[in-house]
Amino acid sequence: MQSNYYTISEYPTGTPSQDVFKLKQQDLPALADGEVRIRNRWLSVDPYMRGRMSGVTTYIEPFELEAPLEGAAVGEVIESGDDRFKVGDKVSHMGGWRDVAQLPADGVTALPDLDVPEQAYLGVLGMPGMTAWTGLNAIAEMQQGDNVLVSAASGAVGSLAVQLAKAKGGVVVGLAGSQKKRDWLESQGVIAVDYRDKDAATLSEDLAKACPDGFDVYYENVGGVCLEAALNNLRVGARIAVCGMISRYNDEGPAPGPANLAMILIRRARMQGFIVFEHWDNYPAFLKDVGPKVAAGEIDYQETVREGLEATPEAFLDLFKGANTGKMLVRLG
């Protein structure tokens, strides 16, 4: 059987162009004991993947050149060499960026028994949802009534973060760059603030108007002016969960950091970076907390869906243009 997959031949610098991604084919070898073969239905593209497209190990290993790229995917078992899986099982795994994946069964997970669409396990109940939940709870230790600021607030992670924060009762402000995204935020009871083309001073003032008492928690997905403006609007004892700094992922050289980092001292604030993969032990607790809310329709999760394997590179690159509302997904036929 043939598998069609995307790979890269070299590590791009700066913003990758689409021709970095090469579509290739391979004939899969016969299934070995302990392996399963999966026809993928949904592929995930996520900003963190940019970090794997460099020759440098940051917090995760680089992608191997010429090998199939990796990423979260959901599909159906079409052949099984392992007792734990049978043909027809719905599963999630990391063999994305391809139509047919052949993997050791140890890296494959059966989808939980919840009444939700299968692609939810790539978004609201997958890595992005788990990232939002971990950042707010384990890292920022959000308390009932806390005022919370979220950057990239309509993205896959941010859109769940604002809803989980809102459920705890404080003022929730979301930063988003388009009117459509801000409309969605306002529909959730979130105060939406535009950050596009603003300097840090202007954005600081806008945040102060949106939440005059300041923020107890800042959920940081962006960096740059968003971070600088947030630092100017912290309450004493604030916690910043640093989940990503997407504004910097394609930078070719270092850019200056916030000029007001001393606010960490002045506000006795705490800023902490985290990688969700290191908190995966908490996934069952997350699923127990958030899964029933999703099944009951209490969480409004957005998806931006692209069609067909060949749409994957553009879907990925569009993440850095803010083209997605909610989770960016690729659906395979």
Place this chain on the structure above:
Amino acid sequence: MQSNYYTISEYPTGTPSQDVFKLKQQDLPALADGEVRIRNRWLSVDPYMRGRMSGVTTYIEPFELEAPLEGAAVGEVIESGDDRFKVGDKVSHMGGWRDVAQLPADGVTALPDLDVPEQAYLGVLGMPGMTAWTGLNAIAEMQQGDNVLVSAASGAVGSLAVQLAKAKGGVVVGLAGSQKKRDWLESQGVIAVDYRDKDAATLSEDLAKACPDGFDVYYENVGGVCLEAALNNLRVGARIAVCGMISRYNDEGPAPGPANLAMILIRRARMQGFIVFEHWDNYPAFLKDVGPKVAAGEIDYQETVREGLEATPEAFLDLFKGANTGKMLVRLG
């Protein structure tokens, strides 16, 4: 009785010049019930005082213009209107920058009964020592064997921080700007690194050579290139205690922050600001831990002593030139 004191008539911008400080005299009113009158023997000057010389409330109230400046001091009670104190008692209090202080007894503390010189309560057993201990233990949660980096490592706070860190067994590196300071650090088993006139890249390399495995804890007193170089040399899960950013205290405008703040994410590090005055409940625990070590001569604390009340402004300003080794003190005749 007359009191001679220093005051300021306006809030300076940038690096203050010496003529900002005005020496004035007042005739003290008769002692009221509940007050004590103290002849000061030792005055403390500390970098945090710069923050009080601006019209802006940061984490502490500004000094009142034309009123006596405040700061830690040690002296002897010469008249008492409160049962808790009698003439001849040795006390510490916040009525510094003057020769005779008249204060409510509630703000006056009898010196503990330890066999140490009285000025130790302004340094190794006072606010600076408590700051070092709090930053390492309560904020950075230093563990046995941790590798620790300390900036301003021969200062009043840093010189105790390196010794407390060294006692826990890991590699300890101290940043200091003069050969004399580095010699003292090396005499304590601390690896001394010069930071003067280096850019962040060069200093990063020097730190990597000094401690190839990276740092679990960074005790931050300085900001600027020291912070940027430290961020490049963190271990996964590192903790940064932000005690001060002395390199910025005299800045007239904002300066760019570190270009590599994303290391917080890459190393899953935590950076936390603190103000020692908010942790003063722990002072008895600090005194119990560190006091006997000082009395036994196990802590090598340095002092830079200036003579006479009129030396106070220059002593304060010299803190920002790095002219002190250990605690900067003014002795009154």
